Amino acid sequence: KQEVTQIPAALSVPEGENLVLNCSFTDSAIYNLQWFRQDPGKGLTSLLLIQSSQREQTSGRLNASLDKSSGRSTLYIAASQPGDSATYLCAVRPGTSYDKVIFGPGTSLSVIP
Amino acid sequence: NAGVMQNPRHLVRRRGQEARLRCSPMKGHSHVYWYRQLPEEGLKFMVYLQKENIIDESGMPKERFSAEFPKEGPSILRIQQVVRGDSAAYFCASSDQRGTSTDTQYFGPGTRLTVL
Numbered sequence: 001k002q003e004v005t006q007i008p009a010a011l012s013v014p015e016g017e018n019l020v021l022n023c024s025f026t027d028s029a030i031y032n033l034q035w036f037r038q039d040p041g042k043g044l045t046s047l048l049l050i051q052s053s054q055r056e057q058t059s060g061r062l063n064a065s066l067d068k069s070s071g072r073s074t075l076y077i078a079a080s081q082p083g084d085s086a087t088y089l090c091a092v093r094p095g096t097s098y099d100k101v102i103f104g105p106g107t108s109l110s111v112i113p
Numbered sequence: 114n115a116g117v118m119q120n121p122r123h124l125v126r127r128r129g130q131e132a133r134l135r136c137s138p139m140k141g142h143s144h145v146y147w148y149r150q151l152p153e154e155g156l157k158f159m160v161y162l163q164k165e166n167i168i169d170e171s172g173m174p175k176e177r178f179s180a181e182f183p184k185e186g187p188s189i190l191r192i193q194q195v196v197r198g199d200s201a202a203y204f205c206a207s208s209d210q211r212g213t214s215t216d217t218q219y220f221g222p223g224t225r226l227t228v229l
Contacts, residue, residue, distance in 0.1 A: 034217065043204065043222040089156070099169055100146065100158040101206075101218060 002027045002094045004104035012110040013080055021075040021088050021107045028068045029095030035064050035075050036089040038106070044089065048075070052095075080111045115140065117207050117221035125227045132192040132199070134224045138207030145188040146218060147180060150202040162188060195228045202226075 003026045036044040048057045048064040056065040063076040090104040118137040147159040161169040162182035182188040206218035
C-alpha cells in the first residue's frame, strides 16, 4: 500500500532564503509525482508534475526532483517571498492503481517579510 | 477554457439532512475524481467516475455516500443523513487522459460542508 509522508510539517523562514521541502513514498512503482500548493480555504494549484521517467522539473523559482529508487522527492524554492506562504502538498499516482492520487499531509510554509 | 467548477462553495446542513455537491469538469474532460479533506487531515481519494460509470469507489464510505456522473450535466456527490463528522472540504478533479505518466488532474476550488 502506497503511503506518502512529508517533512517538515511546518516551516518558517525569513524572506529571501532558499528552502527545501521533502516528500517520501513507500512504493517506488509510480506513474508520476506532483507538487501542489494550497492556500488557506482555497483549492489546489498544480506547481510541478514529474513523470516517472524524469529526474526533475523546473518552473521559475521552483525545482522538483524525483528519486524513485529511494522513494523521495524534493521541492526547492529559491529566494522565498511572503507570497510563497501556503501549504505544499506532494501527491503520487501509484503504479498499481493509477487512477487515484495519494496525497501527503503537506508542509505548511510561512515566509516572514 | 473555464477550469473545474464546483458548487456550492459553502454548504451548511443540519444533522440528518441531505447534502448535494456538484462538479462540472473542464471542457472536454470525461474523468472525474472526488477527494475529501477532513479538518487537520490530508486529502483522501473517494471515488473515480467516467461518464455514466463508477470506476473506483474504494475510498467511499460504505453508507450514506453516493456519486454519479450522468451523460449530461455535472457530477454529483450525495451525502444522505449527514452527521457532524461529514464536515470537510470536498474537492473535485477532472482529467482527459487515463493511465499515462503525463496525466494530470485539475482541481476545483472545493465545497466546504459544515454540519450543525
